[in-house]
Amino acid sequence: MRLVSALRAVLTGLFGRARVEWEMDDEIRAHIRERAEDLRHAGVAGEEAERQARIEFGGVEKCKEECREALVVSWLDHLWRDLRFGLRMSIKSPAFTAAAVLALALGIGADTAMYSIVNGALTWDLGLDNRDRIVIVRSTNKRHDQDWTVSYPDFRDFRRQVKSLAGLAAYRFVPANLSDQSALPERYYCVEMSANGFSVVQHKPLFGRDFIAADEQPGAAPVVMLGYHVWRNRYAEDPGIVGKTLRLDEVPRVVIGVMPPGRRFPEETDLWVPLVPDAASEKRDNRELMLFGRLGDGVKLAKAQSEVEGLAARLAAQYPDTNRDVTANVRPIEEITGVYFMKPLFLALFVAVGFVLLIACADVANMLLGRAAERAREISIRVAIGAGKVAILRQVLLESVVLSVAGGFLGLLVAIGGLRWFDRAMGTQVKPIWLHLTLDRNALFYLGAISIGTGLLFGLAPALRLLKTDVSGALKDGGSGVTGSKFGLRAARALVGFQMALCVVLLAGAGLMIRSAVRLYGTPIGVNTTNVLTMRVNLPEAKYNSPESWLAFHENLGKRFEGLPGVEMAGAASQLPLGNWIPFAVEFEGKNNDAAQRPEVGGLVVSNNYFDLMQVEARQGRLFLAADGQAGPPVAVVNETLREKFWPGEPALGKRLRLVEANALPGPWLLVVGVVPDILQNFREHLKHDPLVYLPFAEEPERQMFLLARTAVPPATLTDAFRREVQRMDANLAVYDVRTLEDRLAESRLTVSLFGTMCTVFACVATVLAAIGLYAVILQAVSQRTQEIGLRIALGATRGDIVRLVFWQGIRPLAPGLAIGLLLALGATRVLRSLLTGVSPSDPVVFVGTVVVLLIAVAIGCAVPTRRAMRVDPLVALRYE
């Protein structure tokens, strides 16, 4: 049966190679021998008969090759043969193979890691089907220019009145301890959500029931909805889970249902409980909720935006005490994560790592080209005895793919390591919960695809070179494998030029990031940031309804804090360094103040001991005293920038100014009693010096303040003590956002440092790879021209001449590469603009530095081969054949 014999042929092909070869050999030899015997019987002499028989038969090798072809069942067999050949070749030259595999591993691994990161950061699965209809609604405080979350009463009003949204729901995160009989208590991400939450995003429970309006009424029986994985992992898919009770943060709750797998909106939720308003959340200025909604059919985002703005304005008019400066905005759901805005940066990094991979490929291509030169003879022989060019091509490409796949395997380790590093570098504070940096199935597919892809790509180089091999030329004696070398050398040079261009772009990018980071970290903030703990409290309106009450609260709290062991000083401020300010217009006494064109300054309200706490000394005059704001004329302290800007060359002390809030009457005249050095407050441009006015807390009390404390011991150890003091003063107050000042500042710089490090790593790896590539090419050129060099030396060329010959020969292809690279870099670095502080994307210093670094790398790459060329002994070279 045909199938059986075909199968047998396959098996023989796979496993019986050697035997088949031997048999074939035997058979042909037997044939020739018999023919020779027949000839002898016919009268031809013994040896002549053998010879004639052989000639009659024709090309034995060719015949064998064709027999092999005839045996092959499919291209699979071809592949297998070429694969084994390729592996043998690779094992024969271990150094070469190791270098190539290593370079590829670096490139492929880094590329895959970056792909994972970009994928994870930009395409996180919300589990939403109708993503483009879902929006988030936020409050914005116009005064502080910061986005806020929304209060429950505001939410209720929005939900009732909004028409352009098919539904509006609110939620907040409450990480909670789940305990019950089934297992040890575990901590889960729990979300308090308004009852309509699931219907807004159109998710239905797998079984059980959805939340109903009754669930979110005060006094309703507490219920909980489980996420699928919780049901599976903790309750082993118990079918009777609905109706069971479990304890969430000490509150017994009845399970009402389980969500389908993959439904974890918003943000990797494990459990949902209804959002029930309590006394605290009924305060209109207690803003803790995040809102999401679904656009009505056919409604555009802009329409929803203007409607919501209008609603917010109405609330501001109705409740001026709490909502005066509050507006609202509607944004697409992707912006729920701040990472979304960094999309161009992530993509830029992805391109950068792609460059590294390309450079690695070019390196390997060059290496293979060099080796192809050596194998020209072998290949020519194969062609001569009948191997088709296609077969040769296939084999060369397969060899390349073998290398790249090996690089891919090693690259897997590189990718894992890279992801782990990135994960750790992000830190737990900054990393969003939904960001999973692991090599998932997509990443593995990607790894496989680029492993094979790069092999095919750089395999083209030697393949093309071999195709151009002049067979007869290579077989002639004295064949130094030079045939096809013109293409080879030109190709090699082009590749190196290409590498250099890419390197320039990477170096420029890295240089800019480094310069920016140096500026950023090198510039002092203006305060002593060590051992300062910061936190926030919201004083609810009902209880603290007068400036005096705020004052009293903060004074008492300050004293309590200072009473704690380990605390040196406690104070407060409306904003922290790098945390922006309250914008004001300003008028100066004695100057022409045009009401329509008042200059702007930033205002900050601080406790009287703020500057002492921050260890800032006055440049002129004095700092705040305890009495300021409560007795005597209203005072203010200004910073150097303000003084320079508005009173250049004049003493500022004793001058008066007054602040004018938008749509309000000017405030009282403030007497300038001191000038302090600049403390950086600008959170968008970290290095910008802005004119600032500091007011004592007693003069202009604010309800929302940051609390600060300078500690003698590491601040984190006192966190609980602080919380307890606040609880003692008022048990219902929430203390939140507790962090050290250093951590806050580090976080604001995190993006720069993270991206900067990655850019630098890429640029370094790329430059090293490019230098290695250049080294290989020049080395090859030198060995090819050894005879010529020897001749030149014999004819009187000096060492200098030789150096010039080799060196310039090597540099020449770089000039266009360099030029193209610089042009590319000028365009490409614009993308980094948002990360660069104090450095322009076309900073000349950086670009000059890039060229210098590259030239140094080139010089190093050329050094060894050039030295070799210098040392060529003309006698040896000329004799070498």
Place this chain on the structure above:
Amino acid sequence: MGEPAQLLPGTLDLLILKAVSLGPLHGYGVLLRIEQISRGALSIEQGALYPALFRLVRQGFLKASWGTSANNRRAKFYELTAAGRKRLRAETDGWKRLVEAIASVLGAETEEA
């Protein structure tokens, strides 16, 4: 006898099948038999013989086995399989039809007798 005719491509397989159908042969034997039967009119390119044999084996029309040749040497013998016999019949019929068709075209006389 005149110049040995050139083999049309594709006919080598047919000839080999026919030669082997008359009794198992080794490679050289197939060559001899074809020359014998055609009385020297057909010359087979020796290098093309073995690839054809291997191909026919792979396709399942021939079966190969090792045995001893006439002069007591170890040789690989080929014989027809059932499929091979069917194939030979089919190919022979096709060939005959082809030959008749061409012959009638070539034998057509011009209008003027």
